Amino acid sequence: MNATGDIPAVLAEGLTKKFGNFTAVDHLDLRIEKGQVVGFIGPNGAGKSTTIRMLCGLLMPTAGRASVAGFDVGREPEAVREHIGYMSQKFSLYGDMTVRENLRFFGGIYRVRREDFVERMRFAISMAGLEGRENALVRTLAGGWKQRLALGCAILHRPPVLFLDEPTSGVEPEARRQFWDLIHELAADRVTILVSTHYMDEAEYCNRVALIDRGKLVAMGTPSELRGHRLSGELYELRCAPLGGALKVLAGVPSVIEAAIFGDRLHVVLTDGERNAPELVSILGDHGVQAEAPRRITPSLEDVFVQLVARGTEQRTMT
Amino acid sequence: MNLRRLLAMALKEALQIWRDPRSLAVALLMPLMQMAILGYGVSLDIKHVPLCIYDQENSQASRAVVERFVSSGWFSVGHVITRYSGIRRAMDRSECIAAIVIPANFSRTLAATGSAPVQAIFDATDVNTTNIALGYAQGVVAQENADISTQWDMSHDVQPSQAGQIELDPSVWFNETLDSRYFIIPGVVAVILALVGAQLTSLTISREWERGTMEQLISTPISALEVMLGKLIPYFAIGLVDAAFCLGVTIFWFGVPFRGDVATLFVTTALFNIVVLGIGYLISVRIRSQLGASQIALMVTMLPTTLLSGYTFPIDQMPAPIRALTYIVYPRYYVTILRAIFLKGSGLADLWGPVLGLCLYAAAIIWLASRAFRKQL
Known part of the structure; x- marks a missing residue:
């Protein structure tokens, strides 16, 4: 995307982290160009947080290397820390201090120049929508405000790279949307942002998406690239009951590449939809499952992800 | 930084x-x-109180007194001191918490009057130790007195009496009120x-x-x-x-x-x-x-x-x-x-x-x- 020779904002090569016998991150390669918003998507325990923590210098990699903003994470961790903002998964501002006191603390820690500080603090407060509540103890704030304030603290020093670890988990949908608006405002200022989430719909807000499962990078690309090219077969939506029974039946149907539960219905990937889709209803009916006619749908990232993960599992069980 | x-x-x-x-x-x-x-006291039991001796006379009689302190087991005689200021120095360094001073005319006074003073100095910063050490010292002196008294009585042929005494003259330093x-x-x-x-x-x-x-x-x-x-x-x-x-x-x-x-x-x-x-x-x-x-x-x-x-x-x-x-x-x-x-x-x-x-x-x-x-x- 950038001219060759430009230093990527984040570069990881063979990044690996083991906790005892458990490999949390397994030879992960990652390259993020400057100014991109990259979604880091994967189920809980996939290794998203561990990767981000290694990139921030909070965890030592077991193997591999990484650089952030041009600084080597292992050799120059303090230089890395000067150039990043980090929001951990768990809320981690000081609840027994006020909004203003928290901002002042992080402003001091990041050595924000005093002449800039007043303006930046005002910006952070208005960004978080906390005007008039500057003297409220942070623990009294609701989730969305806390998250935006945490973001405000993390960007006080205008870091070129921002790591946000599940910033929207546990936050109500309206606040989540506002939060993504903020992320895009920052990206407009050429800030590189790696944001992890397990909400698949949020992936659509990103320039690029990195899918991670069991410590491995499964796929990376723009949301439309992933949607368009990654799915082998055609995706159909199938309303039926019971869902569990239907899954078992479909597992034995040769034309079904894959079937997964999505909410109250199934998503089924078929090799040749035109031919196979109509017969599904009767096959299911033979086994006592009531089904409506399958409907062709555009795959979402979640569909892609489910298939990639399933493929990974098959490969693992085969080898 | x-x-x-x-x-x-x-x-x-x-x-x-x-x-x-x-x-x-x-x-x-x-x-x-x-x-x-x-803020309240604790009772103590002590042995081997470090003791300094300043024997100004160094006679047989004075050495007998020192020997009595040594053999009592309550004191351990560490330093032999040759001048008064040595006591203060030893106490400041906590080398002793008690000192016995035997005057130069000890044996003559004892022989002449049947009674002679011995000075005992205590560092009472640690008051419990001091109290107990003082008790021990008085015990040691009482034993010595009993012997002297018998000897004196025999040589002077008088009734066993109050005569023939070493008077322990305790002087408590640093914490005078104990x-x-x-x-x-x-x-x-x-x-x-x-x-x-x-x-x-x-x-x-x-x-x-x-x-x-x-x-x-x-x-x-x-x-x-x-x-x-x-x-x-x-x-x-x-x-x-x-x-x-x-x-x-x-x-x-x-x-x-x-x-x-x-x-x-x-x-x-x-x-x-x-x-x-x-x-x-x-x-x-x-x-x-x-x-x-x-x-x-x-x-x-x-x-x-x-x-x-x-x-x-x-x-x-x-x-x-x-x-x-x-x-x-x-x-x-x-x-x-x-x-x-x-x-x-x-x-x-x-x-x-x-x-x-x-x-x-x-x-x-x-x-x-x-x-x-x-x-x-």
Whole structure:
């Protein structure tokens, strides 16, 4: 995307982290160009947080290397820390201090120049929508405000790279949307942002998406690239009951590449939809499952992800 | 090391202490309670009281008296002194806590009148030991008297009587009223400061881990040294306030005479505070739960401090291996220093031994503590 020779904002090569016998991150390669918003998507325990923590210098990699903003994470961790903002998964501002006191603390820690500080603090407060509540103890704030304030603290020093670890988990949908608006405002200022989430719909807000499962990078690309090219077969939506029974039946149907539960219905990937889709209803009916006619749908990232993960599992069980 | 970050850290920590009722209670109520509880005496049992002898006569009779002290088993005669000022010096160095002075005309007076004075001098900074040693000395002299009296009676052919006496003339130095509180209370102050100080800082790092704020903190460029110093500064202030408070109670409530100077008191107290807070911080870095850290801090400070600091149980009276052990019990230095400042009016120069002990301790602890904290999860 950038001219060759430009230093990527984040570069990881063979990044690996083991906790005892458990490999949390397994030879992960990652390259993020400057100014991109990259979604880091994967189920809980996939290794998203561990990767981000290694990139921030909070965890030592077991193997591999990484650089952030041009600084080597292992050799120059303090230089890395000067150039990043980090929001951990768990809320981690000081609840027994006020909004203003928290901002002042992080402003001091990041050595924000005093002449800039007043303006930046005002910006952070208005960004978080906390005007008039500057003297409220942070623990009294609701989730969305806390998250935006945490973001405000993390960007006080205008870091070129921002790591946000599940910033929207546990936050109500309206606040989540506002939060993504903020992320895009920052990206407009050429800030590189790696944001992890397990909400698949949020992936659509990103320039690029990195899918991670069991410590491995499964796929990376723009949301439309992933949607368009990654799915082998055609995706159909199938309303039926019971869902569990239907899954078992479909597992034995040769034309079904894959079937997964999505909410109250199934998503089924078929090799040749035109031919196979109509017969599904009767096959299911033979086994006592009531089904409506399958409907062709555009795959979402979640569909892609489910298939990639399933493929990974098959490969693992085969080898 | 950056001043801006250091101040930001110190200010943040001070705010949190101020808003945390538990920290404040430990900081301000615990010393009050402990001053009340610990301000009472303890009974002691002692052996081998270190004794100096200043035998001005060195006659057969005088040597017999010395021999009596040696063979009693209650005293261990360490130094033979050849002039009066030697006693003061030996006592200042704590080489003896009792001294026997036998006058030059001892045997002549005894032969002529059947009665002669022997002076016994006691360092009563440690009043319990002194009281007991005084009792022992009187016992020794009474035995010697019984022998002399018999010999004198035989040679002078008179009725066994009050004649034939060595008069023990006790002279109690430094704590003339033999008030046990004078000796106990300064030690209590040392114990309290050791306990409270370690308790306070033991929570400071573990609190950040427990509340999840540590992850954010270590993602910033703040250095381990800035974290340590920033966190210790407010506690150092609290430690000094507590010290002022305890020492004030010692002087104005318990009425312990203060003969030293405030500067010496301040310097040594500040030094002791650094050691105490550093130990609490070190524990805090190692143990990530507040409860665990607080309990370890209590264990590490409580027993050694109460048993081995010499605040109630005199170190002189401990078996050699235990006595050796007391050198790593840092409050022992401060107990010694406080007693000396209070009761003897000692200055920094007189106290170079324990002060050096504290300095080494402070340096070691700060070195360890500054290296212990790793900015890693």
